Amino acid sequence: MVNNQSRITAVFAALADPTRRRILVRLSSHGEGQVTELAKPFRISAPAISRHLRVLEKARLIGRKRQGRMHMIRARADGLKPAQNWMAQCAAGWDFSFDKLDELLRNEQKKGKNR
Amino acid sequence: MVNNQSRITAVFAALADPTRRRILVRLSSHGEGQVTELAKPFRISAPAISRHLRVLEKARLIGRKRQGRMHMIRARADGLKPAQNWMAQCAAGWDFSFDKLDELLRNEQKKGKNR
DNA sequence: GCAACACTTAACATCTTGGTTAATAGTTCT
DNA sequence: AGAACTATTAACCAAGATGTTAAGTGTTGC
Numbered sequence: 001m002v003n004n005q006s007r008i009t010a011v012f013a014a015l016a017d018p019t020r021r022r023i024l025v026r027l028s029s030h031g032e033g034q035v036t037e038l039a040k041p042f043r044i045s046a047p048a049i050s051r052h053l054r055v056l057e058k059a060r061l062i063g064r065k066r067q068g069r070m071h072m073i074r075a076r077a078d079g080l081k082p083a084q085n086w087m088a089q090c091a092a093g094w095d096f097s098f099d100k101l102d103e104l105l106r107n108e109q110k111k112g113k114n115r
Numbered sequence: 116m117v118n119n120q121s122r123i124t125a126v127f128a129a130l131a132d133p134t135r136r137r138i139l140v141r142l143s144s145h146g147e148g149q150v151t152e153l154a155k156p157f158r159i160s161a162p163a164i165s166r167h168l169r170v171l172e173k174a175r176l177i178g179r180k181r182q183g184r185m186h187m188i189r190a191r192a193d194g195l196k197p198a199q200n201w202m203a204q205c206a207a208g209w210d211f212s213f214d215k216l217d218e219l220l221r222n223e224q225k226k227g228k229n230r
Numbered sequence: 231g232c233a234a235c236a237c238t239t240a241a242c243a244t245c246t247t248g249g250t251t252a253a254t255a256g257t258t259c260t
Numbered sequence: 261a262g263a264a265c266t267a268t269t270a271a272c273c274a275a276g277a278t279g280t281t282a283a284g285t286g287t288t289g290c
Contacts, residue, residue, distance in 0.1 A: 005133055008136070009131055009132075009133055012128075012130040012131040013128075015127040015198075016124055016131050017124075017277090017278085018120055019278095021120075021201070021205075024205055028205050028207070034236080034237095035236070035237060036236065036237080044278090044279070045279075045280065046236085046237070047237090047238070047239080047279085048278070048280080049237095051238090051277095052278090055277095068287055068288075069235065069237075069288065070236060070237080071236080071237070071238095077206070083130075084202055084203075084206075086136070087130075087202075090136075090139055090190075090195065091143075091192070091199075132247090132248085149266080149267095150266070150268095151266065159249070159250090160249075160250065160251080161266085161267070161268085162249085162250080162267090162268075162269080162270095163249055163250080165267065165269085166248075166268095170247095183257055183258075183266090184256065184257040184258070184265065184267075185257090185265095185267080186267065186268095
């Protein structure tokens with residue numbers, strides 16, 4: 001596993017913003033659309049939308065095709081995978097109950113006493 | 116589905132930091148540990164670690180038990196789920212190929228001409 | 231040509247984030 | 261009691277994120 005860490009960081013950072021998530025959801029249901037149309041449900045200015053799209057694009061969560069004066073935006077199907085994989089791998093090891101925690105806690109106490 | 120949006124935001128924001136992800140991975144493999152032990156592999160100061168842990172805790176990605184002077188930290192198995200669910204739902208609709216995009220593009224052009 | 235359109239870039243204000251050191255709170259041990 | 265230990269909070273600073281308005285780039289259509 002090489003350094004796709006920065007990629008994963010970009011994806012999570014992109015998803016950490018509610019506006020960007022809403023854009024992705026919209027793309028997920030509507031398929032794709034031009035920027036102005038995507039921007040409609042939001043109160044923020046066009047430049048703000050433009051930058052959100054740039055963030056999503058850099059994280060490879062969307063792609064765009066220029067067609068004349070409009071930019072057609074679509075979601076990239078594979079974009080979420082690095083993040084999903086990371087989460088799955090991380091979650092795989094997470095099965096520790098509080099019982100196990102208590103057990104480990106007792107061991108720590110013993111170690112402390114023997115020091 | 117109510118407003119767990121802020122929860123999802125918190126989780127993604129927490130995961131957007133490489134240090135916090137490394138902490139989670141460490142917890143995922145080692146099980147759990149006290150703060151000082153968790154902090155060892157990092158060069159940053161103890162207060163910085165402390166705040167990272169607080170962010171993870173607020174996102175419910177970790178839990179802690181105070182045992183004497185040490186705080187035992189563990190990963191919360193269910194913590195990732197809201198984010199994972201969101202991603203799964205979002206990815207479900209993402210199967211648009213560039214062919215479909217081209218098709219839609221042609222339709223847009225037609226609409227433009229008829230206007 | 232030129233006006234309207236779609237969108238981005240530039241410049242700026244403001245808030246948040248992530249790091250630091252110094253100080254504080256509570257626990258353990260002698 | 262007092263020293264050492266574990267960890268947090270406070271105060272501060274630099275860098276980055278998010279929003280704004282104004283200006284710029286390229287396209288369409290009369």
